[in-house]
Amino acid sequence: xxxxxxxxxxxxxxxxxxxxxxxxxxxxxxxxxxxxxxxxxxxxxxxxxxxxxxxxxxxxxxxxxxxxxxxxxxxxxxxxxxxxxxxxxxxxxxxxxxxxxxxxxxxxxxxxxxxxxxxxxxxxxxxxxxxxxxxxxxxxxxxxxxxxxxxxxxxxxxxxxxxxxxxxxxxxxxxxxxxxxxxxxxxxxxxxxxxxxxxxxxxxxxxxxxxxxxxxxxxxxxxxxxxxxxxxxxxxxxxxxxxxxxxxxxxxxxxxxxxxxxxxxxxxxxxxxxxxxxxxxxxxxxxxxxxxxxxxxxxxxxxxxxxxxxxxxxxxxxxxxxxxxxxxxxxxxxxxxxxxxxxxxxxxxxxxxxxxxxxxxxxxxxxxxxxxxxxxxxxxxxxxxxxxxxxxxxxxxxxxxxxxxxxxxxxxxxxxxxxxxxxxxxxxxxxxxxxxxxxxxxxxxxxxxxxxxxxxxxxxxxxxxxxxxxxxxxxxxxxxxxxxxxxxxxxxxxxxxxxxxxxxxxxxxxxx
Ligand SMILES: *[C@@H]1O[C@H](CO)[C@@H](O)[C@H](O)[C@H]1NC(C)=O
Ligand SMILES: *[C@@H]1O[C@H](CO)[C@@H](O)[C@H](O)[C@H]1NC(C)=O
Ligand SMILES: CC(=O)N[C@H]1CO[C@H](CO)[C@@H](O)[C@@H]1O
Numbered sequence: 001x002x003x004x005x006x007x008x009x010x011x012x013x014x015x016x017x018x019x020x021x022x023x024x025x026x027x028x029x030x031x032x033x034x035x036x037x038x039x040x041x042x043x044x045x046x047x048x049x050x051x052x053x054x055x056x057x058x059x060x061x062x063x064x065x066x067x068x069x070x071x072x073x074x075x076x077x078x079x080x081x082x083x084x085x086x087x088x089x090x091x092x093x094x095x096x097x098x099x100x101x102x103x104x105x106x107x108x109x110x111x112x113x114x115x116x117x118x119x120x121x122x123x124x125x126x127x128x129x130x131x132x133x134x135x136x137x138x139x140x141x142x143x144x145x146x147x148x149x150x151x152x153x154x155x156x157x158x159x160x161x162x163x164x165x166x167x168x169x170x171x172x173x174x175x176x177x178x179x180x181x182x183x184x185x186x187x188x189x190x191x192x193x194x195x196x197x198x199x200x201x202x203x204x205x206x207x208x209x210x211x212x213x214x215x216x217x218x219x220x221x222x223x224x225x226x227x228x229x230x231x232x233x234x235x236x237x238x239x240x241x242x243x244x245x246x247x248x249x250x251x252x253x254x255x256x257x258x259x260x261x262x263x264x265x266x267x268x269x270x271x272x273x274x275x276x277x278x279x280x281x282x283x284x285x286x287x288x289x290x291x292x293x294x295x296x297x298x299x300x301x302x303x304x305x306x307x308x309x310x311x312x313x314x315x316x317x318x319x320x321x322x323x324x325x326x327x328x329x330x331x332x333x334x335x336x337x338x339x340x341x342x343x344x345x346x347x348x349x350x351x352x353x354x355x356x357x358x359x360x361x362x363x364x365x366x367x368x369x370x371x372x373x374x375x376x377x378x379x380x381x382x383x384x385x386x387x388x389x390x391x392x393x394x395x396x397x398x399x400x401x402x403x404x405x406x407x408x409x410x411x412x413x414x415x416x417x418x419x420x421x422x423x424x425x426x427x428x429x430x431x432x433x434x435x436x437x438x439x440x441x442x443x444x445x446x447x448x449x450x451x452x453x454x455x456x457x458x459x460x461x462x463x464x465x466x467x468x469x470x471x472x473x474x475x476x477x478x479x480x481x482x483x484x485x486x487x488x489x490x491x492x493x494x495x496x497x498x499x500x501x502x503x504x505x506x507x508x509x510x511x512x
Pocket of ligand 3 (some may be wrong): 428430431432450452453456
């Protein structure tokens, strides 16, 4: 009986904060703008075999079709209905993806856009991904249906109807964000409609939701529709499992709204994480890696068990959203790999890895005028499939950071060291740092302008380990650097500051 109550208490206290990943899988990857058919294949051929826990997908519901500029990525953040039909695929393809990914233990997390519909200037007609009629001017979305009563136009107090001042929490929640028609989530009809949409996805088998623009909804309104959500589908999840909820709240400090207001609903995106880590790894503002010794709450971040963390996301990798110029992305691969390596080795937060498409960046006066560009597409606007090259990288303009050896191997590192303490920190008071995770793994960085040559306590059992950054373990040998851990746990590390990747990581599953 006692054990039973303890289990119940444990479940209740994890609930919507639990990522619902299969045991031993500790990260998810955002396959930004991928087609459902490609995601299904990627779950089977790559994500499951390499220990990834899940995929954050782009919004699956019908959205406006924008042709000027040509099919921007952000059109998917302008819903027209909750029909499952988008550039990523049809409802049947969506169901097939969720089923096949779940069947190999990789779960699907839906980007839910429920704060708003399309922009107020979206016009009238059937220029939507399923051809549903709508009229933005009269607030008419019959395919949901929503009508003028279901929007916040009357509640917003600004003259323009737009958010004009982020220091006014009422404006941020009740007015239009960049002209997007703001749903009246105080109405039970709107709450129920949103919950029905999400419950349909739960029935199909999704494991949770990223909730877009959460900062622009009242936490209490969100709680009202989240309380209506079902438990997850028992074909794949234990009875009584709640959906994982992570809310997009951009809080870098200094505004009316803070991330902590949303902790009751689920986890929250910690935007300070990537902004600060980018600053440190770029060595801007006098920052150095030695300062990362108390990374996490010690840096003023939210508590680890509430945080969803990432180095970059689909917004701030192209200058949208928050974070500014310090954000590291695939465009700076050497520093980016170090940042991802640090994130995946460090115990703080639940980690999400970005997987991007390439676009033609064009900076004019410091701003990328092509920041709107959508995914690789054909002339009819359909999204190109993800092709796989013989060397396992991706083609057709897809970057596939999650397939980079260093990143994939660090995702595995995180699985191996899961639950282990943060131990054996070392630094040279500059940009050479090292730390371990109990007796399971150890990582060393050299982000200084001179070589590192040091004997360090790893905490690992004696033996020969394969560095998983310069290579990996293959059969009974290492394809990259070998590290000898002595009987006392110490090992000698040498990292040239000009190495392709100036860091070394070892773990017990890559021991010869
Ligand atoms: C759960 O998923 C299975 C398999 O796809 C499906 O047959 C079943 O109807 C789903 N359950 C609910 C409640 O929708
Ligand atoms: C740093 O290490 C590299 C590779 O081992 C070596 O070629 C280089 O001479 C070293 N630089 C210094 C300043 O010792
Ligand atoms: C081992 C090593 O390279 N240590 C260097 C760390 O940085 C200081 C300067 O802060 C150097 O003097 C050390 O040589």
